[in-house]
Amino acid sequence: MKTAKIHLILSCLFIFSILSCNQKKEQKIETTSISQPEMVLDLLDLQANNKLGKDTLVTIVNDPVYHKAKKYKAVSASLLVKTEIELNKIDSKNTKIVFECVDGYKPEMPLELFLNANPFLAFEDVDAPKGSKWEPILKEGNEMNAEPFYIVYPSISEKDSRYKWPYNLVKIYLEPLNKSTLELYPLKNKKLETGYTLFKNQCLTCHSINGIGGTMGPELNYPKSVTEYWKENELVNYIVNPASFRNKVKMPTLGITKQQSQEIVDYLKYMSENKKKI
Numbered sequence: 396m397k398t399a400k401i402h403l404i405l406s407c408l409f410i411f412s413i414l415s416c417n418q419k420k421e422q423k424i425e426t427t428s429i430s431q432p433e434m435v436l437d438l439l440d441l442q443a444n445n446k447l448g449k450d451t452l453v454t455i456v457n458d459p460v461y462h463k464a465k466k467y468k469a470v471s472a473s474l475l476v477k478t479e480i481e482l483n484k485i486d487s488k489n490t491k492i493v494f495e496c497v498d499g500y501k502p503e504m505p506l507e508l509f510l511n512a513n514p515f516l517a518f519e520d521v522d523a524p525k526g527s528k529w530e531p532i533l534k535e536g537n538e539m540n541a542e543p544f545y546i547v548y549p550s551i552s553e554k555d556s557r558y559k560w561p562y563n564l565v566k567i568y569l570e571p572l573n574k575s576t577l578e579l580y581p582l583k584n585k586k587l588e589t590g591y592t593l594f595k596n597q598c599l600t601c602h603s604i605n606g607i608g609g610t611m612g613p614e615l616n617y618p619k620s621v622t623e624y625w626k627e628n629e630l631v632n633y634i635v636n637p638a639s640f641r642n643k644v645k646m647p648t649l650g651i652t653k654q655q656s657q658e659i660v661d662y663l664k665y666m667s668e669n670k671k672k673i
């Protein structure tokens with residue numbers, strides 16, 4: 396009788412320990428789902444699995460890419476993000492949304508700004524010529540189109556530069572708002588903050604430093620910094636007006652003044668002393 400009781404207690408303890416182990420495991424899965432890889436939305440994948448959401452027709456009065464009124468078949472991009480990512484598990488105020496495009500262009504904006512702007516993910520251009528999904532975009536003599544996806548905002552002015560309208564979009568992911576700030580901030584020389592801010596706002600979408608940033612343009616710091624193989628004054632002039640150096644240049648003239656360009660170059664010189672293997 397006594398041993399049977401002990402057995403009962405022991406097996407209860409055993410079962411309890413299994414249960415609590417399982418609980419721990421579940422918790423672990425939950426925390427990993429908050430971490431980076433789970434916060435990537437592969438849009439083509441979602442489309443192939445019919446998970447983009449309900450189609451609607453949206454009209455953009457003044458489309459900033461096509462420079463005219465446009466109509467698209469689209470799904471709600473905020474609903475898509477909210478369906479695919481459990482936003483109550485992340486600190487969405489301190490999160491940014493990063494758009495990854497086919498050519499490595501990577502614009503970003505604060506997540507809350509995006510979610511509150513009624514954004515749409517366009518997947519088909521209603522005005523496209525027969526037989527194609529998209530009307531061609533003419534840019535510097537090259538013909539391209541917006542496929543596979545293009546983010547549009549029916550209720551936001553195209554002039555408001557806080558909102559990004561990426562086309563050739565393939566992936567969306569969420570990252571802590573200060574991720575690049577922490578890695579690229581000139582901690583040891585705060586005087587370079589102006590150059591750093593200019594770089595972050597104007598260059599990081601296309602260029603990386605120590606592997607952080609867009610890949611449409613070349614990495615600018617590792618293994619060799621541009622400040623090590625360009626003459627300084629030429630580099631300053633290049634950043635102001637790339638087309639005066641290279642024919643059919645892909646880097647746009649951004650409206651940077653010579654003084655701002657010098658600030659960026661000073662910051663790049665500082666980063667050349669802070670290289671990191673990626």
Ligand code: HEC
Nearest residue numbers: 597598601602611612613621634644645646647649651659
């Ligand atoms: C829209 C994308 C884009 C933006 C924004 C952009 N660049 Fe570029 N950049 C490029 C591309 C693409 C190249 C490669 C050369 C070319 O233009 O074809 C380039 C080339 C360069 C080069 C020459 C690199 C080398 O090894 O010769 C430097 C330096 C540079 N960019 C600096 C900057 C800085 C600084 C900014 C911000 C003020 C900036 N770029 C913004 C796309 C961009």
